Amino acid sequence: MGSPIWVLLGTDPAHQTAIVSTDEILKCRNLRKTFGDLVAVDDVSFTITAGETYGLLGPNGAGKTTTISMIAGILARDGGDVSVCDRPHGTSSAWGKRRIGYVPQDLALYPDLSARENLRFFARLYALGRAEARTRIEEVLEVVGLTDRAKDPVKDYSGGMKRRLNIGVGLLHRPPLLILDEPTAGVDPQSRNAILESVAALTGEGVAVLYTTHYMEEAERLCDRIGIIDLGRIRAEGARRELVALVGELDRITLTADGTRPVPELEALPEVREVGVQEGRLDVMVADARSALPRVLAAATEAGLVVRAVEVHEPNLESVFLHLTGKALRD
Known part of the structure; x- marks a missing residue:
């Protein structure tokens, strides 16, 4: 009550x-x-x-x-x-x-x-x-x-x-x-x-x-x-x-940086589930991007990466809705 x-x-x-x-x-x-x-x-x-x-x-x-x-x-x-x-x-x-x-x-x-x-x-x-x-x-x-x-x-x-x-x-x-x-x-x-x-x-x-x-x-x-x-x-x-969280989708933090490479310091963070390395960027998969972002940036900087841009991609309700009903909301 x-x-x-x-x-x-x-x-x-x-x-x-x-x-x-x-x-x-x-x-x-x-x-x-x-x-x-x-x-x-x-x-x-x-x-x-x-x-x-x-x-x-x-x-x-x-x-x-x-x-x-x-x-x-x-x-x-x-x-x-x-x-x-x-x-x-x-x-x-x-x-x-x-x-x-x-x-x-x-x-x-x-x-x-x-x-x-x-x-x-x-x-x-x-x-x-x-x-x-x-x-x-x-x-x-x-x-x-x-x-x-x-x-x-x-x-x-x-x-x-x-x-x-x-x-x-x-x-x-x-x-x-x-x-x-x-x-x-x-x-x-x-x-x-x-x-x-x-x-x-x-x-x-x-x-x-x-x-x-x-x-x-x-x-x-x-x-x-x-x-x-x-x-x-x-x-x-x-x-x-x-x-x-019900459908298990993760947030993605994309770091655009010079000289991207595997960063063990990032992968060691408890918030990080996976790190994808592509030319010019790192895709860091986390459960909660907003709380993880400061530690992710700190780890990348300490590892010597020069981060030029940061983007945060959060799963939205549309993806949840499609997962649960198999339809778009306006169907």
Whole structure:
């Protein structure tokens, strides 16, 4: 159990909800869902703590959307348990749904209304009081970077601006858990970066985020832990380096140097697994390049090599994903 965390939902006394939660905001245990003979989700379990971004990655048809729908309380599960802020959660749990901000891949906006009018409409659905709604709408517009365009109709927005407003709707009621289903799909690089910065800021404030994406670089940049799902099952879970370690791939430090030759001092280092010598360069294979680099450089220098350039190559999530599923993320 982690330390208790106070989560304040709302500032209007009529709708203010303060809860004490452990830092385990979401807990899924042995989730299962079938559609006829198809087992869409099979024994899926994971947790997300306050301030953590958990990436759920998988190829199309892997079970991501079904899993998210069960967590959000939209789809009934056939087996397993979901708890939000330490309380059981399901399709009939109004308490749990008020603590989840669900941002679907499909836009849920009214194009003829402005951003502020859209947020005002959804604030009513969330039963926010007038004073709280006014304050919260301005806060959300600032978070998603739309304050300057708040009066413009949504139909005049770019795809990226619509995505950002879609996220804003999910943030209005200050949920401790935010579910983002491919929030950057089809947006320009500038909007994608703005969305990623917003998500990073939210986790810094203690929000737990469940994040799905088809962009591996987003998962590497944002996610503290990642679950790789395929054919309805979690194939692997952990931080980036833990996942890379599962498939046994090593980091490579490439030293460009004059007069390359075998260097026993390098091969003797405990961090070094293998040293490849080629004309003009050495390829040093290590388990953790960032921690090994200073000792590798020191050993090369002491051996009399004149190092002209250094490159570090780390295995990425794409290689792990291909190893575990046999598919690219966007398949």
